[in-house]
Amino acid sequence: MLGMTKRTFLALAASSALVAAAPAFAQDDGEIVMGGSLPLTGVFGFAGVAIEAGIQDYLKILNEDGGIAGRKVRLAYEDTGYQVDQSVAVFNKLTSQNRNIHLYYGDSTAFSRTINPELQRRGDILMAGASFATEINDPQNFASQFIAGPDYTEMFSILLEYIAREKPGAKLVFVNSDTEFGRDPIESSTARAKELGLEVVEQIITPPGAVDVSTEVLKLRRARPDYAIFHGYILAPLPEFMTQAKQLGLETKFMGTFWSMDSSIWDSVGEVADGFMGVMPYRYYYDEEEAPMLKRIREMRPTYQTTGYMQGFLTAMLMGEAARRTLDAGKELTSQNMKAALNSIEDFDTGGIVGVPISIPGNTVPVGRIYQYDAAAKQMKPVSDWISLKE
Amino acid sequence: MRIATANETYLADEALIRTRTQWAWTAVLAAGLAAAPFALNNYWLYLACLVAINVASATGLNILTGYTGLVSLGQGAFMAVGAYTVAWLDRNVGAPFLVNLFAGGLMAAAVGILVGLPSLRVKGLYLAIATIGASIILQFVFLNWTSVTGGSRGMNVAPASLFGTPLTTYFQLYFVLVPIAALMVLGAANLFRTRIGRAFIAIRDRDISAEVLGIPLLRYKLLSFAVSSFYAGVAGGMWAYFFRAVGPESFTIVESIFYLAAVIVGGMGSILGGIIGATFMTLVPEVLRFGVEAISPYVDNAGTLLSPVRTVVFGALIILFLVFEPQGLAEIVQRVRRFFHLWPFRK
Numbered sequence: 001m002l003g004m005t006k007r008t009f010l011a012l013a014a015s016s017a018l019v020a021a022a023p024a025f026a027q028d029d030g031e032i033v034m035g036g037s038l039p040l041t042g043v044f045g046f047a048g049v050a051i052e053a054g055i056q057d058y059l060k061i062l063n064e065d066g067g068i069a070g071r072k073v074r075l076a077y078e079d080t081g082y083q084v085d086q087s088v089a090v091f092n093k094l095t096s097q098n099r100n101i102h103l104y105y106g107d108s109t110a111f112s113r114t115i116n117p118e119l120q121r122r123g124d125i126l127m128a129g130a131s132f133a134t135e136i137n138d139p140q141n142f143a144s145q146f147i148a149g150p151d152y153t154e155m156f157s158i159l160l161e162y163i164a165r166e167k168p169g170a171k172l173v174f175v176n177s178d179t180e181f182g183r184d185p186i187e188s189s190t191a192r193a194k195e196l197g198l199e200v201v202e203q204i205i206t207p208p209g210a211v212d213v214s215t216e217v218l219k220l221r222r223a224r225p226d227y228a229i230f231h232g233y234i235l236a237p238l239p240e241f242m243t244q245a246k247q248l249g250l251e252t253k254f255m256g257t258f259w260s261m262d263s264s265i266w267d268s269v270g271e272v273a274d275g276f277m278g279v280m281p282y283r284y285y286y287d288e289e290e291a292p293m294l295k296r297i298r299e300m301r302p303t304y305q306t307t308g309y310m311q312g313f314l315t316a317m318l319m320g321e322a323a324r325r326t327l328d329a330g331k332e333l334t335s336q337n338m339k340a341a342l343n344s345i346e347d348f349d350t351g352g353i354v355g356v357p358i359s360i361p362g363n364t365v366p367v368g369r370i371y372q373y374d375a376a377a378k379q380m381k382p383v384s385d386w387i388s389l390k391e
Numbered sequence: 392m393r394i395a396t397a398n399e400t401y402l403a404d405e406a407l408i409r410t411r412t413q414w415a416w417t418a419v420l421a422a423g424l425a426a427a428p429f430a431l432n433n434y435w436l437y438l439a440c441l442v443a444i445n446v447a448s449a450t451g452l453n454i455l456t457g458y459t460g461l462v463s464l465g466q467g468a469f470m471a472v473g474a475y476t477v478a479w480l481d482r483n484v485g486a487p488f489l490v491n492l493f494a495g496g497l498m499a500a501a502v503g504i505l506v507g508l509p510s511l512r513v514k515g516l517y518l519a520i521a522t523i524g525a526s527i528i529l530q531f532v533f534l535n536w537t538s539v540t541g542g543s544r545g546m547n548v549a550p551a552s553l554f555g556t557p558l559t560t561y562f563q564l565y566f567v568l569v570p571i572a573a574l575m576v577l578g579a580a581n582l583f584r585t586r587i588g589r590a591f592i593a594i595r596d597r598d599i600s601a602e603v604l605g606i607p608l609l610r611y612k613l614l615s616f617a618v619s620s621f622y623a624g625v626a627g628g629m630w631a632y633f634f635r636a637v638g639p640e641s642f643t644i645v646e647s648i649f650y651l652a653a654v655i656v657g658g659m660g661s662i663l664g665g666i667i668g669a670t671f672m673t674l675v676p677e678v679l680r681f682g683v684e685a686i687s688p689y690v691d692n693a694g695t696l697l698s699p700v701r702t703v704v705f706g707a708l709i710i711l712f713l714v715f716e717p718q719g720l721a722e723i724v725q726r727v728r729r730f731f732h733l734w735p736f737r738k
Binding site for chain 2: 040041052077084092093095135179184
């Protein structure tokens, strides 16, 4: 057999096995690994790529400043295509390959829910992710997870507080996509609107991926609301709604939640997008107010970074802070200890990523600000102060 | 052509395993499957369980599409029926999980019979569209029958428990899911040694002739739908115990396409085809991850840059196999087997 002896063959086999296993041996015991099931392809791919960049940049800053208690932090991530079975596969792959995974970024509500029992069982990972689902804001059942921002109900509450201040007794219409994402805050927010003296005159549910919205626009016309709050969409069918509403001469102001708030997605919409408002838990890349961390980001990346980037950046920052506080207290990096450390965060300065000092009393950071799209400047401009839901 | 395999009875002629060599290889396979969990890490165990679930469902679809010739794009919805039934029973009745799985299968079979009714009038692509219609109706039910299905949020499922031990790790689940899937595959293989199975094949080859031969089309077409949906229901139930959460977005039309693709890529009308197809479709995207991993030291930011390439390569592989092996991957295995029948006397 090619003149190969049994001994040579065995030696070759052993060495190739070693090469294959090399990554496992190359692991540095001192490092802390942040795992990531990231949606780099698929419908949510645009966000996944930005989130990855945000996390990587924060970890770079963190490691340049000496890491966490002298330990470097590394992001180990893989693509999920925004599919739950793949997200779980990535979780298992990364946790099998990396011994020191203590932090994790998940890509969807379904993944957060599916992996929750496993996180509880393991007890050594603190997780956050791209989902702002109200369901996750439950410190008892989702004890190992948090949201680096307000949940969807809280986003609605911030919008409603703003409306109540601007136009007491305003008439509202909620427009939601017929998905889990879309339906999330309807019930709780209708109740909250009532408390604030606002009237929800119509609730419109659109089928997922709906393009023709003329029937829904007619409902809007009948209701003639002061504000229409959209949730469960990224962009479509918002521009269509806004175009048709303008043609019908409606004065309604259109609002959205976090995933609709990136200014780059509105650039291509043009003039119709002017005046679109929504809730944003973080600052924009181009915000001019004093923010040392934003300055640093702009130095690292001279071109515009999307809202997904900011979300990834802040998530990594809060996870890092939780791990740092745990290690500083001489405790082990368990989910429980890290979560307790996270909850000890009070009036924390994010370097301007969020405009006010933040606290994390439960599973969320219940702070946000209303921004409005300026089509001429192609930027979102703040129209309110930071609104904190902390009583 | 194999020699020295003369059989003296019809039973021996129909046997699934006929030679000593086949027995030996079957024993090796069984031993390998039993020993695998002790050698695999959590990631591969997870994939093994997922493959088992997908093999069970793909085998079910193969009975309907591959053997009976009825194209269905409703397999995902039937799985969802099984998964929801299991989740509901687990929460409200608390019966043992094997009973729940069986009930999930029966419920899916009942729904399958209903969905199969149009198959008496329509065939081919028309039937595929009819099954899509049924999936959309079922999806609507899952989303809006909130008191039973949990609405858009879905339901959480408590871990399956065997002899008082909750099955929470993939190691434990492997020993339940793989044997169930193996039993189901064995059942399907045996089905085609019976009158029912042969009737399915007759309907696939020419339904009018089948009817002339005395096969009642109504009964057998619906039976095929029932068996296939039963498989999907049990697979969906296993899925529910595996992922421990079921929602309306768990089983979309994409899942149904996945299983149809698995059956076509693996080989329609071949039990081995269903197994290989489901394994291929589940594992190839994962194996390609290692390709990305191998290249990552040489490419900056490889994870982000190469992930779309991985998706494209997966798609291209499917097309290539369809072009060069239209009979499915199972045909490659058969060719290898034929080669070794006469090896080393003929190359």
